[in-house]
Amino acid sequence: MLGDGLHVPLADGTTTRSVNLDYAATAPALxxxxxxxxxxxxxxxxxxxxxxxxxxxxxxxxxxxxxxxxxxxxxxxxxxxxxxxxxxxxxxxxxxxxxxxxxxxxxxxxxxxxxxxxxxxxxxxxxxxxxxxxxxxxxxxxxxxxxxxxxxxxxxxxxxxxxxxxxxxxxxxxxxxxxxxxxxxxxxxxxxxxxxxxxxxxxxxxxxxxxxxxxxxxxxxxxxxxxxxxxxxxxxxxxxxxxxxxxxxxxxxxxxxxxxxxxxxxxxxxxxxxxxxxxAPTDREGHEDALRAALTDGLERIDGVETLNIWDDAGAAIGTVAFTVAGYDPGLVSAYLSAEHGISVRAGRFCAHPLLARLGLPGGALRASFGAGSRLADAHALVAAIEQLVAAGPTESYISTAEGWAPATAEPAESLLSRLGLW
Structure with missing residues (x-):
């Protein structure tokens, strides 16, 4: 999988292994x-x-x-x-x-x-x-x-x-x-x-x-x-x-x-x-079921965190989990996860506005999604990061901008690309 072993910069100046939990948006190339x-x-x-x-x-x-x-x-x-x-x-x-x-x-x-x-x-x-x-x-x-x-x-x-x-x-x-x-x-x-x-x-x-x-x-x-x-x-x-x-x-x-x-x-x-x-020959279902169970079980044990579902009797699901964190805007949580933990998730209404309105979430939610490169450690990392947020709040200060939430001291995009050798 391209991107395996990728390390990303954090807001405190250190780097960490990238945890990609945004496969539902775009998956890296095999x-x-x-x-x-x-x-x-x-x-x-x-x-x-x-x-x-x-x-x-x-x-x-x-x-x-x-x-x-x-x-x-x-x-x-x-x-x-x-x-x-x-x-x-x-x-x-x-x-x-x-x-x-x-x-x-x-x-x-x-x-x-x-x-x-x-x-x-x-x-x-x-x-x-x-x-x-x-x-x-x-x-x-x-x-x-x-x-x-x-x-x-x-x-x-x-x-x-x-x-x-x-x-x-x-x-x-x-x-x-x-x-x-x-x-x-x-x-x-x-x-x-x-x-x-x-x-x-x-x-x-x-x-x-x-x-x-x-x-x-x-x-x-x-x-x-x-x-x-x-x-x-x-x-x-x-x-x-x-x-x-x-x-x-x-x-x-x-x-x-x-x-x-x-x-x-x-x-x-x-x-x-x-x-x-x-x-075609891979066991995607079993791999994702284990990751989904680890994530949902962990999130549901955290006070103020709610996982979402559409149907009460849905028996099957792919490796995608949507959730909310009480008291926090989804965009702020997404920015926190990236800036302080190197975890990528999606925040917003996911190009499904009528569904989010039906779920009573016109302001959106968070979505974590797994793929072929995901590990059990990725689910545990997200649960631990949310536990830390609920217990102590974010370490960094965040501001809402026209492009979404970001750390108040966020590095300009051009500078980041230059430092990564992409500009």
Whole structure:
């Protein structure tokens, strides 16, 4: 894992081992992914646009990456695997592909903004179903909502980016099919932590991001059924997406090319395929369950600390834990953890404002998230740091700035980058 052994400066002038508990935002690259990209880049050429050796090699590598991603996601042989910039890009693409008159899009109110806002801009209507206290009642609410009027698509998260709770995807896809709807799964959080099975679980469309799956090279994926994608207007108009162009008309390509205009991101595609190949045989679930249990057990023993959940009956969760510390702004706690302990967590509303409002936390919360490089010691370090904060308060003085909370004596960013050799 790139970044293993990284030491970061503290506010008191010392350094300490970096404890990265912000994998849910962006995960560092796996070492083997970085090595594969370095191996490929000397052969970077014009994908699908040349007869020279670099172009031929690059074209083959790009299409091999597409096929590999499809296999790792358990896609149907007829599914399209379209490389995008990230999950947000992929969802916006799909939102523009829903056929006119097919019905509207239904989501829950627990979704990341990327699985809410694009549907509002699409031609299809958008309905949001209020979440219930249990998964079972939430499924009943969705059942009723899908029966109310024609629905084209049920768009659902695979795992909450706030609490890590996992939804029963096979049950959701079966529910949607009973009402003649298709299913889209936002797998940005799920894919780095669990195996994906598009065909086996009856998923029609799925999106994920490389930067959350140990391949932060600017690529994501939209995978799914071909008919909607081939019938829609190209997501981007430009070279590579066409069969023929005249002054007055254009014949667009079918297949993934239709929505991949411009020069493709070879490094991103290869990186994402390599990461998914490496993740496939690993025991991510057992590793993360142990870390999550250690963290939640430790935090819940601290007075004034509350861990968050969406559903009372959620039985499965990935390595993501959200919590609050009574009497402290989440941003201040995040700054304290970084400046005094070298621990990185996320603070705020996590691009899930409706969910945080439903949880009664319009000012946000804290989120710790694990990954392949996390250790049990990382969970213990966070618990110890929060125990110290609650018992004695922060050592440093902190101020609220336009960019968030920071130590009053924080080193300017330019100076820090220079000292780290990055400026």
């Amino acid at each position: 070492t083997a992914v970085a090595e594969r990209v370095a191996q490929v880049l000397p052969y970077a050429g014009s994908v699908h646009r040349g007869a020279g050796v670099p172009s031929r090699v690059a074209s083959t590598l790009y299409e091999e990456a597409r096929a590999s991603v499809g296999r790792r996601l358990g896609a149907r042989p007829t599914d399209h695997i379209i490389f995008t910039r990230n999950t947000t890009d992929a969802i916006n693409l799909l939102a523009a592909c829903i056929p006119a008159g097919a019905g509207d899009v239904v989501t829950l109110d627990v979704e990341h903004h990327a699985n809410l806002l694009p549907w509002r801009r699409g031609a299809a209507g958008h309905r949001t179903v209020p979440n219930a206290p249990t998964i079972e009642e939430t499924l009943r609410r969705l059942d009723r909502a899908l029966a109310e009027q024609p629905t084209a698509l049920l768009a659902i998260t695979g795992a909450s980016n706030v609490t890590g709770e996992v939804l029963p995807l096979a049950r959701l896809t079966a529910l949607a099919r009973r009402h003649g709807a298709r299913t889209f799964v936002d797998a940005a959080q799920l894919a780095p932590h669990r195996a994906i099975a598009i065909e086996a679980d009856g998923i029609d469309y799925l999106a994920l991001s490389g930067h959350k799956a140990y391949a932060p090279y600017g690529a994501g994926v939209l995978a799914g059924r071909a008919d909607w994608l081939d019938a829609a207007e190209p997501y981007l108009a430009g070279g590579g997406a066409v069969l023929d162009v005249t002054i007055d008309d254009v014949a667009w390509a079918d297949g993934p090319r239709r929505h991949e205009a411009g020069t493709p991101n070879l490094a991103g595609a290869v990186a994402l395929a390599t990461a998914l190949e490496l993740l």
